[in-house]
Amino acid sequence: MEPDLADLLAAWLGIETAPDRREALLARLRLDEAFRRSFVAEIRMLGMLKTVQSPESRWLRLEDELGWSSTETPTPEPLEERIVRGLDHPGASAPVGSSRSMFRRGLVAAAFLAAAGLVAILWPRRSDPGPPASQVARTQAYPRVDSSVGLAMVVKLDGAFWESSVDEPRPKEGDILANGRFRVGPGRAILSMLTGVVLDIEGPADVELVSESKVLCHQGRIRARVPSGAEGFIVLGPSAAVVDLGTEFAMNVGLDGKTQGRVFLGKLEAAVLNSVGSPRRTYLLDAGRAGSTKAFEVDPKAGKIEAVPTSEDFASASELVAPPLGLDPAYPAAVLASNPWGYWRFESLVDGSTPNEVAGRPPLKVVGPIRLVGRDDGPAPGVSNRLAEFRATTEPQFMTLEDDWQPNSSPGYAIEFWCLSRAITHASLAGLVSPRATDHHVFLMELTSRNRLTIHKPASIRLLHRWPSGWEGGDNTYSSEPYVPCRWHHFVGQVVGDRIELYKDGEVSSQASATPDRANVPCQLILGRLTALPGVGLSVDRPFVGRMDEVALYDRPLTIDEIRNHYRHGIVASPAK
Amino acid sequence: MLTQAEIDVVVDQVARGKRDAFRLIVRTFSLPLRAYIASQVHHPNDVDDMTQEVFLAAYRHLPSFRRGDDFGAWLRGIARNKLHDYFRSTARRDKALERFRQEVARVVEGDLEAAASSDNSESIEALLRCIGRLPEKLRRVVRAGLDGDKPVDLAEEFVTSVGAIYNLHYRANQLLRDCVQKELG
Numbered sequence: 137m138e139p140d141l142a143d144l145l146a147a148w149l150g151i152e153t154a155p156d157r158r159e160a161l162l163a164r165l166r167l168d169e170a171f172r173r174s175f176v177a178e179i180r181m182l183g184m185l186k187t188v189q190s191p192e193s194r195w196l197r198l199e200d201e202l203g204w205s206s207t208e209t210p211t212p213e214p215l216e217e218r219i220v221r222g223l224d225h226p227g228a229s230a231p232v233g234s235s236r237s238m239f240r241r242g243l244v245a246a247a248f249l250a251a252a253g254l255v256a257i258l259w260p261r262r263s264d265p266g267p268p269a270s271q272v273a274r275t276q277a278y279p280r281v282d283s284s285v286g287l288a289m290v291v292k293l294d295g296a297f298w299e300s301s302v303d304e305p306r307p308k309e310g311d312i313l314a315n316g317r318f319r320v321g322p323g324r325a326i327l328s329m330l331t332g333v334v335l336d337i338e339g340p341a342d343v344e345l346v347s348e349s350k351v352l353c354h355q356g357r358i359r360a361r362v363p364s365g366a367e368g369f370i371v372l373g374p375s376a377a378v379v380d381l382g383t384e385f386a387m388n389v390g391l392d393g394k395t396q397g398r399v400f401l402g403k404l405e406a407a408v409l410n411s412v413g414s415p416r417r418t419y420l421l422d423a424g425r426a427g428s429t430k431a432f433e434v435d436p437k438a439g440k441i442e443a444v445p446t447s448e449d450f451a452s453a454s455e456l457v458a459p460p461l462g463l464d465p466a467y468p469a470a471v472l473a474s475n476p477w478g479y480w481r482f483e484s485l486v487d488g489s490t491p492n493e494v495a496g497r498p499p500l501k502v503v504g505p506i507r508l509v510g511r512d513d514g515p516a517p518g519v520s521n522r523l524a525e526f527r528a529t530t531e532p533q534f535m536t537l538e539d540d541w542q543p544n545s546s547p548g549y550a551i552e553f554w555c556l557s558r559a560i561t562h563a564s565l566a567g568l569v570s571p572r573a574t575d576h577h578v579f580l581m582e583l584t585s586r587n588r589l590t591i592h593k594p595a596s597i598r599l600l601h602r603w604p605s606g607w608e609g610g611d612n613t614y615s616s617e618p619y620v621p622c623r624w625h626h627f628v629g630q631v632v633g634d635r636i637e638l639y640k641d642g643e644v645s646s647q648a649s650a651t652p653d654r655a656n657v658p659c660q661l662i663l664g665r666l667t668a669l670p671g672v673g674l675s676v677d678r679p680f681v682g683r684m685d686e687v688a689l690y691d692r693p694l695t696i697d698e699i700r701n702h703y704r705h706g707i708v709a710s711p712a713k
Numbered sequence: 714m715l716t717q718a719e720i721d722v723v724v725d726q727v728a729r730g731k732r733d734a735f736r737l738i739v740r741t742f743s744l745p746l747r748a749y750i751a752s753q754v755h756h757p758n759d760v761d762d763m764t765q766e767v768f769l770a771a772y773r774h775l776p777s778f779r780r781g782d783d784f785g786a787w788l789r790g791i792a793r794n795k796l797h798d799y800f801r802s803t804a805r806r807d808k809a810l811e812r813f814r815q816e817v818a819r820v821v822e823g824d825l826e827a828a829a830s831s832d833n834s835e836s837i838e839a840l841l842r843c844i845g846r847l848p849e850k851l852r853r854v855v856r857a858g859l860d861g862d863k864p865v866d867l868a869e870e871f872v873t874s875v876g877a878i879y880n881l882h883y884r885a886n887q888l889l890r891d892c893v894q895k896e897l898g
Contacts, residue, residue, distance in 0.1 A: 137883035142876070148817055149755065150810060158813050165820050176824040181886045183752025184832070185855060186760065187744055188841050198739070198765050198772075294852065295845035323845035338846055454849040457870065509872055525872075 140164055141174055148179065278307035283595040283618045286312035287345045288327045288335070289560065291621050292456065295323025296339045310620045312595065317344040320356065326454050328560045328621060330586040330594040331366040335359070338451040346372070348586055359386040359451040362402075363561070365587050375436030377407045377415060383423070386450035395434040398450055399423045408434045408441040417441050456622040458556055460510065461685055463521055467705040468493065468686075471552075474698050476688040477541070482508050482524040490524070490535075500687070504533025506664070509683075523685035526664050528558070532677065534665035540572060540658035541689065543579070543631070550630035550690040551581065552699075553663075554706060556683040559621050560585045560595050563680040564666040566629070566687075568659035569605065575667045575675065576605040578659055581629040581638075582666075582678060583619060589674055595619065597645070599629045599638040603654040607675070613648035615640050624683075626703045632693040642703030644696070663687060715741045720784050727775055735775075738784070739768055745832040746788055752825065753796055753818050763799065767792045785833070789826060836893060843892035851885040858882055 144161045147153040153161075165172055283289075290307045298306040299319040307313055313327070320339035327335045331348055341356020351358070352372040362369045362380045369380040371387050376395040378387055383402030389395050397406055399421040407415035419441055422428040429443040464470075471479055472493065479493040480500045485508050489499035502524075510522035526533055543549040551566045561583060568579040579601055586594035595618035602610030613636055619625050628639040634652035638645045662668055666678040686706070694702075715723070715737060726734035746767060751760045770791050771778075778787055800815035844852060850871070857867045864878045871878065 137880050142879050142883075144817075145879075147810075148814060155809065158809075162813070162816055162820070165817065172821055172824050173828075176821050176828050177890065178883070178886060179752040179821075180748075180825065180828050180832075181889060182858075183748040183750070184837055184840050185844075185858075185889075186751040186757065187748040188837055188844070198768050292849075294849070295841075322842050326849075452846060452848040456849055457853045460870065510869070 140171065141178070144175055145178055148175075278305040278311045278313075281312040281314045283312050283330060284593045286314055286330060286595075287348055288313045288329045289595060289618060289620065290325065291328050291334075292326040292454070293323070294326070296325045296337075297321045297323065299340070310618070310623070312618060313345055315345050315347065317342065317354075319343075324451075324454065326456070329366070329369075330560060331369075332363045332560050332585045333366050333369050334361045334454075334559065336361075336451045336454045353387060353389045355389050355391055357386070357388045357451040359453060360384065361453065363559070365589075372409075372413075373434070375409050376434040376441070377409055379405050379407075381405060384453070385421075388450060393436040395436075396431065396444065396450075397421075397434075398431040398446055400453075406432050406434075406441065408436075408439060410439075419443065456558070458558075458622055458683055459624065461521065461523060461554055461556075461624050461683075461706065463686070464705040467702070470702055470705045471686065471688050474688075474690065474694060474702070476552075477691045478537075478687075478689040480535075480687045481522075482685055482687075483522050484508070498537055498539060500535045500663070501538055502535050503668070504531050505529055506533050506535065523554075523683050524664075525683050526680050528681045530672075532665065532670065533679065534668060535663040536668060537661045540570075541568075541661055542656050542658045543568060544691040545631070545654050545656050546633065548631040548633060548693040550628055550692070550694045551579075551687070552626075552628045552690070552694065552702065553687040554624055554626050554685045555680075556624045557583055557619060557621055557680070558682045560619075561681070562587060562590065562592075562674070562678055563682075564662070564664065564678040565597075565627070565680055565684070567662045567666065569662060569667065570657045570659040571605075572658075572660040573668055575607045575669060577602050577607070577610070578605045578657065579629070579631065580666075581627065583680070584614070597625075597627060597638060597640060599636055599646070601631060601636045601650040603651045605657065605659075611636060611648055611650040613638055613646040615645040617645060624706075626706055628694060628699050630690075630693045637693070639696075639699050642700045661689065715784075717781065717784075721780050724775055724778060724780070727772070735772055738771070741834065742785060742788055743768075744834045744837045745785065745829070746792060748832060748837060749789055749825075749829045750792055750796070752829075754799065759799070763792070763795050766795055770795075783830070786826070786830060789829060793822065793826075836897065839893045839896035840889060842896060843889050846892060847885055847888060851881060851888065854878060854881045855885050 140161060143153065143157065144165065147158055147161060165175065290309050290311050290313065293309055299321045320337055320341045320343065322339050325337045325339065327337065329335065329348060335351065336359040337343055338357040341358065342354040343356065343358065344352040344354065346352050349366070349368055350370045350372065354374060358371060360369060360371055360380065361384045362382065364382070367380055367382045371378045373387060373389045373395040374393045376387070376397070378385060378397055381403040383404050384400040385397060385404050386400065387395060387397040401423050403420065403422045405418055405420050407418040410416040416439065419429060419432050421430055421432065423430060431444050431446045432441055433444045434441045468481065476494060478497045480490055481493055482490050484490060485502060489501050490508070491499045505527055507525050507527070508522045509525045524535070553566065555565060557563065562585045564580065564582045566581045567577055569576055570578050577600065580598070582598050584590070584592040584594050584596050584598050592598055593614040597615040597619055599613050600610050615638055617640060626641050630637050631650065634650055635647055636650045637647040660668065663684065664680040667676055669676055671677070720738075723734045723737050743764065747760060747764045750763050754760050754763060767788060771788055778784070796818065800811065800818060803811040844855065847855065854867065864875045868875045868878050
């Protein structure tokens with residue numbers, strides 16, 4: 137955007153602007169027709185945007201003047217209820233003296249607005265759009281599906297709602313989906329397969345989850361991002377198939393079965409299918425090779441697949457925005473009241489270390505490109521609220537203590553923190569290794585995903601205890617509920633005598649017995665990576681990508697009351713929670 | 714959208730005392746009229762009040778509407794008079810800024826009328842669909858602007874500059890315009 141236009145819009149919207157600058161902008165506005173048109177286009181769009189997000193007004197004076205209030209019984213029933221009821225029973229609410237067809241058209245428009253935008257969720261701050269309001273009471277919650285058998289998670293519903301019969305259950309954000317067919321209304325749904333494959337679905341769409349590596353798009357626009365380790369993901373259409381070869385790609389399936397596809401990153405193989413669903417003719421698309429085909433079209437009637445020019449007319453890639461962690465100003469005091477051995481708030485980074493809030497205790501050393509982000513002004517005067525961000529990078533990044541910490545085998549110990557993961561992925565959050573600079577864990581908390589190389593329960597938090605320390609074996613427990621990408625969670629993992637306990641969001645999530653025979657040994661604390669060893673691979677790094685805050689280490693287990701109290705102090709203003 | 718003939722029917726019905734028929738006018742034109750006013754008036758309550766004022770004035774002066782004329786343009790003409798009054802009254806309260814806004818509104822009046830002449834409820838429905846197709850980040854920017862969030866806060870959240878936030882907003886609007894145009898064929 138050119139600077140003059142930005143300044144003019146800012147001034148128009150009330151941002152303080154110097155008088156001479158205002159005069160200069162006005163002068164250009166008078167003389168420059170193209171500039172004037174650009175400005176008009178912007179303010180016109182602003183007006184339309186304001187209109188689509190406004191609730192319908194009750195114009196009482198107008199109603200009085202026209203006598204509507206006396207002929208119509210005032211009703212507390214919301215607009216959308218009346219509209220949808222009107223659609224169900226048009227005769228019941230048709231206005232006096234009007235053309236029913238015209239009225240019905242108005243209703244359709246208004247119902248669309250009500251269902252898709254004004255009443256349901258159009259914007260990020262509302263987390264669950266749900267179906268049109270009149271159907272809410274009549275629909276069931278989606279049944280709980282354990283992540284060990286589920287296929288995908290609803291990460292975000294943005295202006296989208298599930299289209300189904302009224303008795304059919306409707307999933308909401310954070311729900312795990314079993315295999316099955318889902319119809320999405322106007323808007324966007326973001327699903328994550330439990331393997332980490334992210335699907336952006338633009339409604340209206342009709343999508344069927346077939347297996348952990350296969351989705352059938354009956355109709356609609358779908359875009360897939362396939363992380364490393366999940367290659368081979370297949371999106372099927374009625375007459376076409378795309379197999380990922382390490383890539384990001386999109387596919388549009390029309391009502392007539394015509395299918396267009398495009399590769400954005402990496403490679404894929406596309407095929408037109410025969411009548412029994414086997415590939416008949418295939419095409420290799422390579423985003424990285426000059427001159428290579430990037431887009432294709434399948435005509436099912438002609439049984440043809442052919443290269444076509446690339447276009448942008450595909451589902452766009454979503455970029456989930458991390459919500460802030462809304463800590464109560466009293467949160468630090470609540471943690472300190474539990475006498476942690478160490479407590480790191482990530483408010484500052486000096487010489488590669490972030491200080492310990494407990495006097496006399498060591499800072500955490502930051503290795504790699506981890507940075508501190510967040511607002512300096514914090515939730516209240518004098519209380520800052522910064523946090524550590526682990527970026528998506530190939531460089532090793534983790535936090536550790538320069539010296540070993542010796543956990544207390546009796547009565548036990550605890551690690552507490554807040555974290556937000558960017559995706560469903562296998563990532564280490566906090567670990568204790570002994571001896572230092574090895575992969576011999578005593579204690580490990582990590583996020584899991586489904587992959588071919590491990591048997592862990594996917595989309596869960598795993599708590600592992602090993603004694604003696606080592607790189608295999610040990611006692612595991614997994615959270616009963618999944619973690620949700622781009623949502624803040626409060627985790628506590630602790631050893632309590634011969635038990636390990638995992639708490640998620642202030643409640644016991646799981647526990648298990650652990651080998652009772654152990655001794656106190658010095659350990660290296662590592663946050664955000666499996667080990668401090670160089671290299672990559674599932675047994676070395678398991679890098680965490682996301683945000684972490686308020687890490688506390690205790691040389692005793694916490695009580696459930698303490699955990700709940702801390703959690704309550706952390707959910708004051710976090711929109712995602 | 715009412716056709717010209719349907720509008721004439723409504724005007725006849727209202728003239729014969731069927732006040733309820735005016736509902737169709739309100740229903741058909743409230744979204745585009747509100748959008749037109751909201752493009753120049755920031756506060757949502759003021760937008761609502763003024764939209765109601767325009768409909769009231771239109772109802773009272775319906776006999777002066779010439780059959781065959783563009784009803785939307787007629788409503789916007791009434792709205793422009795209301796907007797002039799609004800800017801005059803606010804300019805008295807807050808001199809420099811409101812005088813500036815008043816002058817900007819005057820300068821762009823013709824271009825805005827030309828642009829708004831094609832707006833109708835269908836455009837706004839299309840816009841709604843298009844918003845759903847924006848990338849997540851751009852939707853967040855658009856929403857933040859409507860919520861009155863400060864660009865500086867959003868810049869902090871996105872770990873970027875305020876200028877970049879303005880550019881994201883601009884880019885979002887471009888995408889929305891293209892999408893609406895495509896949607897409406």
